[in-house]
Amino acid sequence: MSIAALIAWVVTAAGGFVLLGKWIAHGGARSPRTSSFPPAVIFGHFLLAAAGLVVWIVYLVTDRALLTWVALALLVVVALLGFTMFARWIPGYRARAASGVPAHAGATASERGGSADPSQPAEQRLPVAVVAAHGLVAVATVVLVLLAALGIGGS
Numbered sequence: 001m002s003i004a005a006l007i008a009w010v011v012t013a014a015g016g017f018v019l020l021g022k023w024i025a026h027g028g029a030r031s032p033r034t035s036s037f038p039p040a041v042i043f044g045h046f047l048l049a050a051a052g053l054v055v056w057i058v059y060l061v062t063d064r065a066l067l068t069w070v071a072l073a074l075l076v077v078v079a080l081l082g083f084t085m086f087a088r089w090i091p092g093y094r095a096r097a098a099s100g101v102p103a104h105a106g107a108t109a110s111e112r113g114g115s116a117d118p119s120q121p122a123e124q125r126l127p128v129a130v131v132a133a134h135g136l137v138a139v140a141t142v143v144l145v146l147l148a149a150l151g152i153g154g155s
Contacts, residue, residue, distance in 0.1 A: 001153035002060055002068075005144035009053050012141050015134035019126055020046055028122030035122040036088055045081040048074050056145070068149035075142055082138060085123075089131070092124045 023042065027034040052074035059067035147153050 001144060001148040004153075005141060005148050006056060006060060008137055008141040008144055009056060012134060012137045013049065013053060015130055015137065016046065016049065018130050019134060022126055022130075023122050026122040026125045036092070037085055037121075037123050041081055041085060045078055045085065048081070049078045052078060065149075068145065072142075072145050072149050075145055079138065079142055082135070086131075086135060089123050089126070092121060093128065096124060 020042065023029070023035070023037070028037065028042065029035075029039050052071050055067055055071040055074060058064075059071060
């Protein structure tokens with residue numbers, strides 16, 4: 001269970017890196033006006049997730065049960081921040097989908113052969129598939145870490 005949790009956590013982190021990179025590339029970190037996500041929430045989510053992953057790796061090396069609970073506590077905070085961002089992202093996504101804006105509208109000018117829409121918030125340019133996969137694997141990660149902390153399924 002612990003190794004499955006590690007794999008899920010690493011996959012989740014990879015998706016998170018993609019999302020963070022796209023958010024920064026589209027101006028999300030430049031000014032709060034280019035995003036409805038406060039940079040502190042984005043970077044807090046990233047840093048706490050990375051810290052939790054490090055704690056989990058230390059747990060795997062040392063086999064100290066207390067570290068599973070520390071990692072889980074960090075992961076719960078990360079999940080709350082992630083859910084907060086998702087809740088703020090979904091209305092913009094729905095509005096964009098309802099208006100019939102094509103999926104490539106969030107792409108850069110070079111990616112779609114036109115000019116970028118600077119009025120669109122940075123988070124609305126994130127790939128929907130990556131957002132969905134990141135969230136789903138993150139939920140699996142929380143469940144696997146909880147099961148490992150409870151000693152269910154072996155190490």
